[in-house]
Amino acid sequence: MLKTTIIGASGYTGAELAIMVKKHPALTLSGLYVSANSLDAGKSIAELHGQLAGIVDDAVLPLTDVEAVAKQSDVVFLATAHEVSHDLAPVFLEHGCKVFDLSGAFRVNNSEFYPTFYGFEHQHGGWLENAAYGLAEWNVQQIKDAQLIAVPGCYPTASQLAIKPLVEAGLVDTQQWPVINAVSGVTGAGRKATMTNSFCEVSLHPYGVFTHRHQPEISSHLGCDVIFTPHLGNFKRGILATITMKLKAGVSEQDVAKAINDAYKEKPLVRIKNAMPQLQNVQKTPFCDIGWKVQGEHVIVASAIDNLLKGASSQAMQCVNIHFGYPELTALL
């Protein structure tokens, strides 16, 4: 049994991780932590997330002595803010822990990226260079080999799973930038009280136009420019991404079908649909549903995921399964 620690257990992704660790036959939950000054420290996780009562009732503890926690952990999930992950990950890594980081701190191996999009200079270039990017269906070998797995963001997961088969197969005319329109549920903003997230203020609208940090994450890993426009939707969970692309001259509908089907034929968590995906079919599931259609020289691909699961926690657990050689779906269904 691998001793498994969750840092950032008061948030929505931390709660999902806790449930999965409890279900996992090879993991044992060795500790739930929040930052030392959090008002939630000392409470039961089920007091913060009522749905966990009777499933996980452990207390969330203040993270005061990181080294002590590291010594008692084999696997560490970091469901923490970017800067916190940036600072904590190296400590756990140096103690030999396997680290699955759900933040953006180790996703893009480019020194200019962090000051520009995250507002801090990256201090751990070595770990950054050796981190695997945990897009589970695409980076199996890296996930197996790395000690640090940077789990992709929610929008990048939905977007890349839809676009990557076509770009990798050389079917897209990337001179004309793919246009990604995506709508996220409100849990994507985290568990906190803001006017933007107030029930009375939420209604569909675009935000972060041309400035969202997930745009360069997507571009960096796809290897092409994209236009990414996120929207806030009036639902709690899920992301729907609709992507419009120009195909290279001569690319047929059959070429598109083959590229997508080949990419995912052995991947049980990506479901290729005959129709366009529906958000509710993936909410509270670890799946990514993909639908697509070609007309003339354009293709539209749509993908749907649960932002907290395939866009965060269940993909992190999927990376655990891949890394340690457990069946890929363990604790996910």
Place this chain on the structure above:
Amino acid sequence: MLKTTIIGASGYTGAELAIMVKKHPALTLSGLYVSANSLDAGKSIAELHGQLAGIVDDAVLPLTDVEAVAKQSDVVFLATAHEVSHDLAPVFLEHGCKVFDLSGAFRVNNSEFYPTFYGFEHQHGGWLENAAYGLAEWNVQQIKDAQLIAVPGCYPTASQLAIKPLVEAGLVDTQQWPVINAVSGVTGAGRKATMTNSFCEVSLHPYGVFTHRHQPEISSHLGCDVIFTPHLGNFKRGILATITMKLKAGVSEQDVAKAINDAYKEKPLVRIKNAMPQLQNVQKTPFCDIGWKVQGEHVIVASAIDNLLKGASSQAMQCVNIHFGYPELTALL
């Protein structure tokens, strides 16, 4: 034209009042105010409430010199916290303004009520004694005569409009307390950022069981005990109240029908339905819909209102119309 001032214009009820004042042919909007230290001071009201753009674009000003504002106002709406209304109302009243207070500061003429349920000693017993309780369909003469009108709370409006016809007609066995179950939209909690109001945390649940301050407000004005259980619902606007009562021996369905129909036959804003009321029929309207059913010795009456309108702002404007003798529906439809 009556110069009309709204204090507390940054909140949801303030915004609704501003729209109605603009529509009212006999009122002119002379000022929108927020507390002097509010972060909203100086902004356009349409920046706070985007739907007002092009309708009301005036700035909300910091309320620094109350007396100066009072001198320039004929009509004052107080859409302010209870303690603020308690302190401000007398200043406006002493300058001769007609004051329509949407808070709880002058609703119950009982000195023990305020320390117990609002946490402060009432300092203005004289004004409290002379305030009209603005339940518009029932207190027409008092609303005409008073200088200060205490507009009822949202739950009390929905509850009393449903119960009062039967209690006044002497049909209810009040030894067995009427049971009021009511569900309110989230705007009822005001415009602010809290975890309770966070989009991701809102789902149907009871709150304030046996302790909500609207219970004694209802009991006081009905003249009988009630059990009042409020719930938070997953919608923005509206209240549905479902009330179960025991009838006195021998009371028939016809007696109930007569009492309800007689009470409201000349009241255009109360609609007696053949069926039970639906929340969406009253959302964003000034109406109260009422439905009822008798079986054996029990009656169930349900009522639905928009909590921000008939439960606050439009009832305040209805009181203005009654007080000054304008047609009752002016600016309401």
Place this chain on the structure above:
Amino acid sequence: MLKTTIIGASGYTGAELAIMVKKHPALTLSGLYVSANSLDAGKSIAELHGQLAGIVDDAVLPLTDVEAVAKQSDVVFLATAHEVSHDLAPVFLEHGCKVFDLSGAFRVNNSEFYPTFYGFEHQHGGWLENAAYGLAEWNVQQIKDAQLIAVPGCYPTASQLAIKPLVEAGLVDTQQWPVINAVSGVTGAGRKATMTNSFCEVSLHPYGVFTHRHQPEISSHLGCDVIFTPHLGNFKRGILATITMKLKAGVSEQDVAKAINDAYKEKPLVRIKNAMPQLQNVQKTPFCDIGWKVQGEHVIVASAIDNLLKGASSQAMQCVNIHFGYPELTALL
């Protein structure tokens, strides 16, 4: 492995059952059926319920030869209309199947009940008499012994789990009828297209006042009269029931606490909360959350369940686990 058949697999409860059967280590899914003339016959269940893709992809077959299906089944779930269950259950029972019926066809052992509330004469008084009422936390021995288990309705499950501890302990003054106000999600009406269930028409409202067939089901099994007022809520899943009762003279808060805690201290699927229950904590879970409060001679108890799970499918599976002696939570979490 027990061969398990689901009749009525095109509905919402059928889909939930299919997922649980797949997860259950002692059950094997031997067939999904719909009525012979259903337009859904022949389709994959994942075409009807997109979220099942990759989990259960079996076709739903037309039920043409009931006897043949019975011969190949050890366990049968009937997720069918009342009349259909009434006709089908005896066939399966006579072939030795264990039948778990989610309809109302065998819930109330009273010959007058069916003509009055379901519109048909019951033809199978023998089976009716011997059916266990599958309120899992209360009727363990009957569920173990019976060949036919009538799984309670969604409202009756929520209501009885809240009321029964107090009535059984003799704490309630039932001369004054308990008042049950309950709000259900729209899935409670089944998977079909009606104006009432149209997205644009749904908003909170009472329905079936004094006439809902769940009222006599509740009264019959509690052994006291109740007033039951159901409401339709603007959410997909879940029921919240708020119950107001008068306590017998001299009953204390401690008495109430003891009755409730004693009733459920060994029951892992009922969670007694310090606060009132929240709907979202039970949605998509098999739990029932209960909260309560006493003031003077009144008690308010609220309970929340997922209407499709604890109110139907997961309680049916819980009965399977009890009947066959599997751990009670198998396939439920």
Place this chain on the structure above:
Amino acid sequence: MLKTTIIGASGYTGAELAIMVKKHPALTLSGLYVSANSLDAGKSIAELHGQLAGIVDDAVLPLTDVEAVAKQSDVVFLATAHEVSHDLAPVFLEHGCKVFDLSGAFRVNNSEFYPTFYGFEHQHGGWLENAAYGLAEWNVQQIKDAQLIAVPGCYPTASQLAIKPLVEAGLVDTQQWPVINAVSGVTGAGRKATMTNSFCEVSLHPYGVFTHRHQPEISSHLGCDVIFTPHLGNFKRGILATITMKLKAGVSEQDVAKAINDAYKEKPLVRIKNAMPQLQNVQKTPFCDIGWKVQGEHVIVASAIDNLLKGASSQAMQCVNIHFGYPELTALL
């Protein structure tokens, strides 16, 4: 007073029209009609649309004698299916009525359009040729002059109001087709019971990809190709359209600002926002909110409207006001 008739009064747009006709000081409601075989014929419109009670309570009558109705009408709103409008409009026009058609029957002056996208041959080429396209902010003179006004569809209104200023000013590189992603509320599908519109089945998803009939309507009136991807959203009312376009070389942010501001500076129902538009700011209003942002050679413009009002009924009434010379906002606010 102009005698005003609404055909198709049982639908959502018909109900909105009825409210506006009642408010309009120059119009008198002379009749509400539904098709002769409708089950709604004979009912009060307030029975179909509960929110109208006390505002419009007229009966909806079966349309049996079109000529007789035409003789008693000055203004006719057709809130009817495309084929019905196609057949009815000429009858009313020949009797001298002014016809405001909310269907697609007269929107595109192209004989091939109707067989391809609406499934019928157009029989009234003369009226089609002389119809004004009622995009109110752009076609004032045509709306003044024509006897038949074809009010644009909901998606085309939102899309064109956002795109047209830039295309008309010659700023867009239309070689690269503008990409329109739009999300509509469920009322856009009309008032009817279908599985697609069932409360339990609605969740965000694309539909009609590459095949929606609003795509050629938009292209035809803009004069350039577009890619239009509609989505169904989990809300009742409103449309948000997000449009991505490539600018011609050398076009600056200032050029874009000038084009948009110039287009609407005298148009009170189009509100140019500093930020991206929010759906709830336009729900139940006649406004179109527009926001935009430029980066490099791309521009993103987003627009929001209420699909039943600016996307249908209030734009029809705006056309009435323009046609007859009433103040543009009459009966709209």
